[in-house]
Amino acid sequence: MDKEKARQLEDILGVRVRLVTVSPQAWAGRGGGESPKPGDVAEFDQGCWLLVKRNETGLKVLEIGKRLSSVESRLLRWALSQRTDGAFLSTENEALAIRLGEWIEARLEKDELHAPLPGEWAARLSGGVVPMLLNYEHAGADAGQILNVARSFLSDLSDETVIVPLRPAEWLILAPDRLLMEMESFDREEEDPDGVREELASLAEGLQQAITGEWGGDCHVAVAEPVQPREELAAAAALLRETLELGRRFHPERRVHLPWRIHLEWLIGHLPEPALRRIAGRMHGAMEPFADPETAAMLELFFSLDCNVSETARRMYIHRNTLLYRLEKFKLESGLDVRGFNDAVRARILLLLYKMTKRK
Amino acid sequence: MAGVRLENVTKKFPGSEKPAVDNFTLEIKDKEFLVLVGPSGCGKSTTLRMIAGLEEITEGKLYIGDRLVNDVAPKDRDIAMVFQSYALYPHMNVYQNMAFGLKLRKFRKDEIDRRVREAARMLEIEHLLDRKPKALSGGQRQRVALGRAIVREPQVFLMDEPLSNLDAKLRTQMRANISKLMKRLETTCIYVTHDQIEAMTMGDRIVVMKDGVIQQAADPDTLYHHPVNLFVAGFIGSPAMNFIPGMFVEEGGKLRFKAEGINVVMPEGKAQIIRNKGYVGREIILGVRPEDIHEEPVFLEASPETVIYAGVEVAENLGHEMFLYLAGLGKENVIARVDGRAGIQEGQNVKLAIDMNKVHVFDKETELNIFEND
Numbered sequence: 001m002d003k004e005k006a007r008q009l010e011d012i013l014g015v016r017v018r019l020v021t022v023s024p025q026a027w028a029g030r031g032g033g034e035s036p037k038p039g040d041v042a043e044f045d046q047g048c049w050l051l052v053k054r055n056e057t058g059l060k061v062l063e064i065g066k067r068l069s070s071v072e073s074r075l076l077r078w079a080l081s082q083r084t085d086g087a088f089l090s091t092e093n094e095a096l097a098i099r100l101g102e103w104i105e106a107r108l109e110k111d112e113l114h115a116p117l118p119g120e121w122a123a124r125l126s127g128g129v130v131p132m133l134l135n136y137e138h139a140g141a142d143a144g145q146i147l148n149v150a151r152s153f154l155s156d157l158s159d160e161t162v163i164v165p166l167r168p169a170e171w172l173i174l175a176p177d178r179l180l181m182e183m184e185s186f187d188r189e190e191e192d193p194d195g196v197r198e199e200l201a202s203l204a205e206g207l208q209q210a211i212t213g214e215w216g217g218d219c220h221v222a223v224a225e226p227v228q229p230r231e232e233l234a235a236a237a238a239l240l241r242e243t244l245e246l247g248r249r250f251h252p253e254r255r256v257h258l259p260w261r262i263h264l265e266w267l268i269g270h271l272p273e274p275a276l277r278r279i280a281g282r283m284h285g286a287m288e289p290f291a292d293p294e295t296a297a298m299l300e301l302f303f304s305l306d307c308n309v310s311e312t313a314r315r316m317y318i319h320r321n322t323l324l325y326r327l328e329k330f331k332l333e334s335g336l337d338v339r340g341f342n343d344a345v346r347a348r349i350l351l352l353l354y355k356m357t358k359r360k
Numbered sequence: 361m362a363g364v365r366l367e368n369v370t371k372k373f374p375g376s377e378k379p380a381v382d383n384f385t386l387e388i389k390d391k392e393f394l395v396l397v398g399p400s401g402c403g404k405s406t407t408l409r410m411i412a413g414l415e416e417i418t419e420g421k422l423y424i425g426d427r428l429v430n431d432v433a434p435k436d437r438d439i440a441m442v443f444q445s446y447a448l449y450p451h452m453n454v455y456q457n458m459a460f461g462l463k464l465r466k467f468r469k470d471e472i473d474r475r476v477r478e479a480a481r482m483l484e485i486e487h488l489l490d491r492k493p494k495a496l497s498g499g500q501r502q503r504v505a506l507g508r509a510i511v512r513e514p515q516v517f518l519m520d521e522p523l524s525n526l527d528a529k530l531r532t533q534m535r536a537n538i539s540k541l542m543k544r545l546e547t548t549c550i551y552v553t554h555d556q557i558e559a560m561t562m563g564d565r566i567v568v569m570k571d572g573v574i575q576q577a578a579d580p581d582t583l584y585h586h587p588v589n590l591f592v593a594g595f596i597g598s599p600a601m602n603f604i605p606g607m608f609v610e611e612g613g614k615l616r617f618k619a620e621g622i623n624v625v626m627p628e629g630k631a632q633i634i635r636n637k638g639y640v641g642r643e644i645i646l647g648v649r650p651e652d653i654h655e656e657p658v659f660l661e662a663s664p665e666t667v668i669y670a671g672v673e674v675a676e677n678l679g680h681e682m683f684l685y686l687a688g689l690g691k692e693n694v695i696a697r698v699d700g701r702a703g704i705q706e707g708q709n710v711k712l713a714i715d716m717n718k719v720h721v722f723d724k725e726t727e728l729n730i731f732e733n734d
Contacts, residue, residue, distance in 0.1 A: 182451035205447035214435040216413040
């Protein structure tokens with residue numbers, strides 16, 4: 001169904017007709033049935049939605065500016081069923097992926113992170129997969145086009161890759177772990193977890209840049225180490241979602257989020273809100289210097305470079321003595337000498353606490 | 361090919377009151393190699409990302425050629441970008457990495473092949489086409505990243521610190537390669553760097569930025585010899601320009617600059633401007649490039665009225681030249697760049713002379729160069 005066809009339908013029905021994509025939640029919110037099929041209708045006060053196609057980006061519906069009579073409804077359902085090009089029918093794979101997404105969401109909600117994969121998927125996902133979570137929000141781009149970039153990016157592996165829609169603008173990408181061999185970083189004789197992580201980070205970075213290079217927008221990617229989906233799929237989805245959420249909260253400048261890089265963030269992120277407020281209240285004075293974004297950025301870089309003064313100064317393009325002067329100023333303001341291990345740990349934790357409690 | 365025009369472009373990030381880029385207006389000519397330079401956080405990368413379409417423009421207009429592109433997706437802007445972290449796709453070989461963008465745009469296979477091989481030949485990486493990124497050196501990876509951009513045959517190249525991940529030797533080599541390549545391709549290029557040497561050696565024109573605002577846009581020569589303010593003067597040049605706070609006073613019909621350890625005469629041409637602008641008797645900052653402080657006997661003899669005496673705290677001999685860190689002239693060390701064969705030792709007291717025809721004078725309040733601003 002293209003826009004031209006929608007316009008023709010508009011002429012026939014004499015009311016406004018638009019082709020829009022809605023989420024399954026929005027569909028359900030308007031009284032639409034579960035697991036809807038093309039031709040199904042959800043009615044509301046000012047009109048109705050007629051389902052045209054269900055795919056991994058959501059439900060493509062005709063938004064019709066009136067409620068349909070029984071005859072109109074039957075005629076439209078018949079017209080949809082007469083299409084021979086399959087454009088109106090979700091493919092078997094897409095429908096399966098949608099059901100898998102619903103299954104994962106249900107497991108996450110019930111905290112059943114190690115539930116065995118349902119039968120229809122267990123056979124399909126029998127080998128290891130590299131799980132990635134893609135979150136992309138951009139008003140100007142169609143989600144389908146974004147996923148096409150993702151599929152092209154996985155090139156020869158795209159046929160074996162499953163893209164599972166989760167929440168709106170969120171997809172779980174399951175690429176076969178053969179990908180690691182494609183990267184030539186998988187050495188059975190001598191496994192190097194750091195090497196694999198590095199390559200996975202490049203993969204996520206590449207995917208992120210491939211998408212934004214085409215469409216712009218706010219694109220975030222999280223990637224985890226390979227898992228066996230039969231029993232670890234829900235757990236992997238939970239890990240990636242948490243990684244991405246924590247990453248966005250603590251490191252808004254990052255677009256690629258890696259679970260092995262956010263240990264302290266995880267710890268602080270799980271502290272109960274009242275405890276956080278109490279600690280923040282007690283440490284208020286020491287946290288004040290973080291209100292200056294330049295100080296916060298300097299410390300972030302300093303910590304990420306293992307408190308190496310020369311390297312931090314080099315990356316900031318300032319003289320080593322200038323950095324020492326700024327660290328000394330921070331010491332005077334906060335009472336913390338971050339060149340010493342204990343104070344560096346304190347400052348790092350305080351910086352994360354500051355981001356949780358003050359920077360909203 | 362096309363030029364790029366930014367009209368009053370401003371970028372504000374959510375939650376930040378201060379704009380990251382503020383009222384940026386600039387016209388970049390077709391085939392020009394423009395360099396955006398400035399310290400960390402000055403807004404140069406944000407400007408580039410707005411041109412690329414990776415950041416939305418808060419206010420203002422952006423044109424590529426004659427087309428307003430504020431709301432055009434990156435893929436439809438006909439630009440190609442090379443990032444600092446040139447994320448080569450690790451699961452694809454070099455050929456596939458370079459072909460990816462064209463494949464996405466559904467180019468014919470033979471056309472993709474032609475472009476990839478031509479770019480590979482240009483970059484001298486033909487022998488690497490079957491290799492995966494992991495098997496490449498830093499310099500080779502960087503050339504593949506460039507190749508990925510070249511095959512697109514864009515109207516504008518955008519490069520964001522593309523050499524910063526390379527070691528110093530490779531950086532120098534790649535610097536020359538990129539300049540040569542851009543001349544050959546005859547395409548507009550906007551290049552971001554924090555490195556003033558890169559800026560000076562590569563750019564047809566350089567834009568110096570600070571706090572999201574253009575400080576000066578000019579060719580390298582103008583920027584070096586006619587900086588409009590203290591920031592540009594201090595940013596361009598290595599070692600940096602010496603800044604000596606002091607005052608002009610009239611003595612015996614001559615205008616003298618006086619500061620701690622310095623009492624020299626201004627040449628009449630410059631003196632007249634200083635008088636006309638009312639800077640006599642006011643605190644100012646004198647800017648002196650290290651190479652404008654001389655030790656050669658011929659110069660000392662010819663300029664007896666600009667002679668200074670100083671103790672050498674540190675002497676760094678680089679062979680062809682020597683940096684002298686001089687004490688007793690103003691509050692901070694003054695650096696002089698002299699001939700490497702001058703034979704000056706640390707701890708020695710030396711007689712030098714300043715070429716006052718080449719000095720700059722900055723207003724202490726506005727920090728503007730009084731010779732370059734009306």
